[in-house]
Amino acid sequence: MAAKAAARAAGARLLAAFRAAGAQEVEADILQPAEALLDLYGEDIRARAYVTSDPLRGELMLRPDFTVPVVQAHMANGADPARYCYLGEVFRAQEHRSSRAPEYFQAGYEVFDRADPEAADAEVFALFSRLLAPLNLTAAIGDIGLLMDAVRGLDTLPARRAALLRHIWRPARFQALLARYAAPPAPTASRAALLAGTPPRAHWVGLRSAADMAARLAALRADAAAPPIAAAEVAGLARLFAVRAPAPQALADLTALSTEIPAIAPAVARLARRLAALAARGVNLDRVTYQASHGLGTMEYYDGFVFSFTAAAPGLPPVASGGRYDALTAVLGAGRSIPAVGGVIRPGLVAELEGAA
Amino acid sequence: MSLKLGVPSKGRLMDDTFAWFAARGVALRRNGNAREYAGAVDGADGVELVLLSAGEIPRELAAGRIHLGVTGSDLVREKLADWPTQVVELAPMGFGHANLIIAVPAAWADVETLDDLDAVAAAFRAQHGFRLRIATKYHRLVREFLRDQGVADYQLVDSQGATEGTVKNLTAEAVADITSSGETLRANHLKILDGALIHQSQATLFAARAADWGNGRAARLAALAAQLGLAAPEL
Numbered sequence: 139m140a141a142k143a144a145a146r147a148a149g150a151r152l153l154a155a156f157r158a159a160g161a162q163e164v165e166a167d168i169l170q171p172a173e174a175l176l177d178l179y180g181e182d183i184r185a186r187a188y189v190t191s192d193p194l195r196g197e198l199m200l201r202p203d204f205t206v207p208v209v210q211a212h213m214a215n216g217a218d219p220a221r222y223c224y225l226g227e228v229f230r231a232q233e234h235r236s237s238r239a240p241e242y243f244q245a246g247y248e249v250f251d252r253a254d255p256e257a258a259d260a261e262v263f264a265l266f267s268r269l270l271a272p273l274n275l276t277a278a279i280g281d282i283g284l285l286m287d288a289v290r291g292l293d294t295l296p297a298r299r300a301a302l303l304r305h306i307w308r309p310a311r312f313q314a315l316l317a318r319y320a321a322p323p324a325p326t327a328s329r330a331a332l333l334a335g336t337p338p339r340a341h342w343v344g345l346r347s348a349a350d351m352a353a354r355l356a357a358l359r360a361d362a363a364a365p366p367i368a369a370a371e372v373a374g375l376a377r378l379f380a381v382r383a384p385a386p387q388a389l390a391d392l393t394a395l396s397t398e399i400p401a402i403a404p405a406v407a408r409l410a411r412r413l414a415a416l417a418a419r420g421v422n423l424d425r426v427t428y429q430a431s432h433g434l435g436t437m438e439y440y441d442g443f444v445f446s447f448t449a450a451a452p453g454l455p456p457v458a459s460g461g462r463y464d465a466l467t468a469v470l471g472a473g474r475s476i477p478a479v480g481g482v483i484r485p486g487l488v489a490e491l492e493g494a495a
Numbered sequence: 496m497s498l499k500l501g502v503p504s505k506g507r508l509m510d511d512t513f514a515w516f517a518a519r520g521v522a523l524r525r526n527g528n529a530r531e532y533a534g535a536v537d538g539a540d541g542v543e544l545v546l547l548s549a550g551e552i553p554r555e556l557a558a559g560r561i562h563l564g565v566t567g568s569d570l571v572r573e574k575l576a577d578w579p580t581q582v583v584e585l586a587p588m589g590f591g592h593a594n595l596i597i598a599v600p601a602a603w604a605d606v607e608t609l610d611d612l613d614a615v616a617a618a619f620r621a622q623h624g625f626r627l628r629i630a631t632k633y634h635r636l637v638r639e640f641l642r643d644q645g646v647a648d649y650q651l652v653d654s655q656g657a658t659e660g661t662v663k664n665l666t667a668e669a670v671a672d673i674t675s676s677g678e679t680l681r682a683n684h685l686k687i688l689d690g691a692l693i694h695q696s697q698a699t700l701f702a703a704r705a706a707d708w709g710n711g712r713a714a715r716l717a718a719l720a721a722q723l724g725l726a727a728p729e730l
Contacts, residue, residue: 234577311645332604340602343684344662354605
């Protein structure tokens with residue numbers, strides 16, 4: 139109980155700082171309709187969120203994060219631009235025995251502003267960096283948008299690029315797909331026969347139609363006829379994903395890589411502007427690690443700048459994390475979208491680390 | 496103090512369990528009235544027979560209300576999170592074999608593997624506006640399997656029975672269910688995907704970590720294990 143009170147007090151301090159930075163405090167319901175979260179995160183969210191139901195509203199989830207309800211509220215009736223902050227508990231079911239907390243506070247700060255995205259990125263990171271400075275955390279940044287641009291620039295079928303982009307948040311699947319497109323395995327005998335001829339007549343059941351299958355067969359034939367992704371392009375992607383260095387060095391590395399992968403040049407220019415904005419706000423970039431693969435394998439909505447602040451003690455989740463989620467606002471915005479960036483701090487961990495110091 | 500042994504209360508699974516123990520010198524039998532869910536054990540000291548629904552045995556083991564239990568390995572994996580921390584597998588028993596698999600319409604000539612299923616799920620969602628539905632009662636096992644395999648854009652819909660019929664009834668596009676011979680799948684115009692064998696299940700004797708093993712019960716378990724020709728488990 140004492141820990142929870144300390145977490146709430148630390149959260150209240152963070153919230154006050156967010157308000158002082160110009161954010162409007164918002165609330166979100168604890169019970170969220172399950173459907174929007176399932177459509178966004180896929181079936182995996184069922185394993186990570188508490189699912190409940192009532193007879194009238196159907197399936198509900200105890201909010202696993204604030205981002206989705208905050209974005210929904212903003213897209214429905216928000217001012218433009220807008221800055222929001224919030225403090226409250228989130229709930230994460232644990233599938234395996236661990237010391238991870240099933241409920242904990244999040245204090246969050248979200249910026250919806252189309253004027254200057256890199257400045258907004260820097261604003262959020264610098265604010266978090268200043269608030270967390272006494273804790274001596276390790277800061278890491280990345281840019282998922284840069285990786286997506288590299289994939290969009292591959293000289294191959296649009297269908298292959300789309301398949302790779304779809305799995306960019308699932309690194310193992312992404313690498314398996316890339317390997318297959320780079321060196322297509324020989325088709326099985328049945329697959330070769332299917333592509334050469336017509337599908338055998340069979341009793342059709344289910345909603346997926348013969349036309350759906352015909353469309354896929356056309357895509358499979360186009361894929362079989364397309365040349366593999368060039369080895370040089372695959373090697374370039376591997377070098378890009380492996381970039382990990384203090385931010386100024388990483389910028390130099392990425393600038394060099396952009397002569398080989400021209401598609402990333404605009405994102406590298408944005409990174410340069412973002413780093414300059416961070417430096418102007420007093421962030422010591424030599425102490426910020428740029429890790430190209432940062433933010434992959436987590437929640438799949440970040441599509442640009444990503445960041446985290448982590449304590450040295452092993453086994454702890456990040457004290458703070460966040461990033462840019464422009465595409466999410468389009469998904470939840472019913473046709474409208476707005477560039478958005480934000481992040482959350484876990485006040486419980488802040489209080490714990492302050493207590494240990 | 497005695498050990499409680501939970502055994503399925505009816506059908507083939509109960510008969511095969513009784514036969515398995517009998518072959519090892521332990522006679523399990525129901526009390527005279529075939530409708531009464533009570534039984535007796537001859538040939539092993541201090542073992543008490545508890546007849547239960549096979550589906551409830553994992554829960555009773557997890558709670559430690561029974562010390563030993565016979566049930567399908569699929570049910571333990573489905574119903575108990577982190578099952579090895581809750582129960583110990585004493586012996587696979589060699590019957591009740593069934594495979595948990597994913598099946599799709601046999602007419603889907605373009606779908607043979609999980610890679611195909613993943614690609615079709617993406618196209619299906621784009622075309623039909625919702626995630627491809629897989630009917631199952633094995634939610635945990637199927638979800639963990641598909642996550643490990645990196646399959647996206649699907650949803651699990653609950654089906655507690657007659658699962659193979661859901662595709663024809665347009666309430667699912669695919670199914671994940673147990674099968675032994677595959678006859679029911681074929682009769683419903685479905686085929687098993689390559690590489691989608693999620694679990695090979697069989698009847699298994701489990702011991703409960705949460706049960707009370709004091710008052711000489713651990714020694715009784717060691718004696719019973721020796722009689723059954725099994726190594727005494729680390730609980």
